[in-house]
Amino acid sequence: MQNKINKITDILRRDDGISGAMHYSEQISWILFLKFLDDYEEELKLEAILDAKNYKSILEEKFSWKAWAAPKTNEGKLDVKNALSGSDLLSFVNNELFPYLKSFKDNENFKSIEYKIGGIFEFIDNRIANGHTLREVINLVDELSFSKESDVFALGEVYEKLLKDMGSDGGNSGEFYTPRPLIKAIVEVINPKAKERIYDPACGSCGFLVESFLHILYEDRTKNKKANLSVEELEFLQNEALFGKEKTPLSYAMGVMNMILHEVKSPNIIKTNTLNKKITDITQSERYEVILANPPFGGKEKEQIQNNFPVKSNATELLFLQHILKSLNNNGRCAIIVPEGVLFQNSNAFISVKKDLLENFNLECVLSLPSGVFLPYSAVKTNVLFFSKGKSCICSDDDKVYYYELIPPFKLTKNKPLEYAHFKEFLKCYKERKITANSWLVSKKEFEERNYDLSAKNPNLKEEKILRTSEEILNSLEENLKTQQEYLNELKSILK
Template sequence: MFEQTFRNIDNVLWKEAGCATELDYTEQTSWMLFLKYLDDLEFERSQEAELRGQDYEFIIDAAHRWSRWAAPRNADGSFDHDNALTGDDLIQYVSFDLFPYLHGFKERAASSDTIEYKIGEIFGEIRNKFASGYSLRDALELIDELSFGSQAEKHELSHLYETKIKNMGNAGRNGGEYYTPRPLIRAMIQIVDPVIGERIYDAAAGSAGFLCEAHDYMRYGTDGQGDGKGLSTADLQTLQTRTFYAKEKKSLPYVIGIMNMILHGVETPNIVRTNSLTENLNDIQEKDRYDVILANPPFGGKERKEIQQNFPIKTGETAFLFLQHFIKYLRAGGRAAVVIKNTFLSNSDNASKALRKELLENCNLHTVLDCPGGTFLGAGVKTVVLFFDKGEPTRNVWYYQLDPGRSLGKTNPLNDNDLKDFVARQANFEDSDNSWTVSIGDVEQESFDLSVKNPNKAEEEPLRDPEVIINEIETLDKESEAILEGIRGML
């Protein structure tokens, strides 16, 4: 129903000089969608209050409501073109009146877990990139055609928004780091199987894909097609306010993540704009821990020494710091599924070996899913998914080598059927041509090498990835430098 409207919005953005990439398209669509959603939500709440004979206190004041500046109406309900701002007047109003007013909510909000605070944060992070007030007027009128009135409409909008995020990821460059293929996320969630009452956490949330899919799984069932009517009012309230928690460092995915969760039915997402790695792990208390962790942390980044001081195992590799963060934040008995570069399983540097030892001794790493090349579009690295439980050591690791039987790419991406065999066999750690079990007693106790080596397939030793070799050289250089600094300090 709304698909053509989304296409028309993209056409407007494509012609706009201030919007050059898919990231810009998604960002600008997001702030307009958010304000339209907020206006529909406030109207719905005011109607409900009126039926109860109560007054409703609007969040947005009358002068800044969507229905006043974006879509003014005549008495008969028709669009009031005479009073609708456009051209330079519209740009001036949005950039220098509306955005500052909305950003001010961050200071005026009673607490950080309110929708007022989220409004303030969002409009402190993004800016209007429209240069033409006429293009902005066209986009606003298209957004106004969308409706958040029914659950079916919200469901369709959430799918369309997910498509935008996927397109942003497929565009490559920075967009790819915000998008994890949804079939992979859904398989991870089925294995971890979160239930209402548990708290779920992602410290590198990106577009909040893990939390959105977990919400749909818990509310609508395994296939996401249920109606959610079996849940009590208390269950729904728990899902809304005390289930999903996230942190995100960058402004664009932070805004997109909030909008994505809203479209999936979480009205006030518990997403905090912060760099999770700045937290000292020694400060984590039991009350801070979570039952379930689902994440695809950024890999390949290099963190500064002051960041590394927050972690017992010092390393510049961002993903390895996040893995330590997740282990610490998981409560005893908690479950995690984390995407990481497959080189983590075999890197020979001291930090990698120490981290594998930590994982095996303090968690039950029961499953390793080996993902094929092309799983992450635009990312030229191979990945694995680590499934582990906190609180008991690893005894056996069950490996599954995912083989869709075709090359993956933009026109032929990973789908849910590709992962059905993995999910089915994982339930009983069933061996097959693509799955096998390794006893921890057979793992070399010096290196703790956990490389994926399928005993059912005779394969030639593949050439090492140049990126892996370069990373190891850099790591060894840094370790040598640290040793030399220590020697100098003793002289």
């Protein structure tokens, strides 16, 4: 499957309407989604026949994949005579198909697949400028099948690669992608379970939600071995467990698609600015057992938004942290990625929120990430805060915070990114709070004494004086003598 997607990518790069990974990923996505939807409908039709029930198709016949994208002959081959191409195909897609799919947003049933289709296509348009290129891509996608679980699993992996390509593009496309090794490690620590509700208030392409879904669904993903979930637990996982909010239109569309392509039948994703809601209005039904988030940071919010929070600040990261603290259920647990500044900032607003975190929640672990985790679109150094509310859920010692400094064996760059293997020691150490050269404990009383500065300053590291080699010393002396001679010659010429 990956080889075909690579081939499609190469084809799209030649199209005049496509500019960069963001565009080709977006365009492959909507075509893949419609093929997946067609295979999904075939399964639903088969189930209806087995149950002796009538089945009503999601899409009208004219707009089904088999009608416009890949009509077949009796031999099962592409019906070239009836398959649209060139300007005819572009005209149908742009003037009929997309307006039809966008109209689904008027559906009032939030949980229905129809509503999700409308949500996706409301913010996506066809950018492929050449109808023959579009036909070439459609033919390749039609060769893919999503009728088996293994096919769908492979599709999910391919889609994650597309999202990664968008993130690697830099710029604004960074909002689509949190490195999957980091997400996987965080989810492993938090360990979401069946029948728990999981929430991401800035879900982007839904990486945390998809990883949580797979974490619960599979006992061993490498062997494709499913966990022993009851029918009730599986239904809850697919329809009632996963919640997210996303402000950016394209991120929202890609996120919903990501979840559906991973077989989350009813992703509860809302397109909204999470910070628009007053946190005093958050009800018990809007509190969750698990919260996982990498909220946007570095942004500035207007006073109108700031008024929704008891501690006013124009820093988005501080507003999101307050929202998350209010949205965490009793005995719930959370992991949030924050910029380094949140730890050491000493303004009244930052101190107040950190004091609330330490006094009313169990801050259990601070994972200090290396610089370069979010390259190329951000060089900001970040940390992960792991905490719980009420009964401690992650580790046992409530009086001390466990710090771990992640140090990869090489400097992270765009071409040498973070790997899951880099978390191996951390994942072993955090439960036992094992003290190593990269980990240490800090008492909560100490935080009070240093005015709630949570900075990750490793006390195990001793400053080493770097001694120069004899060759370096000689080179330096030679350079100094050369400079002195130049000055001497210049002085002589002046005195003549």
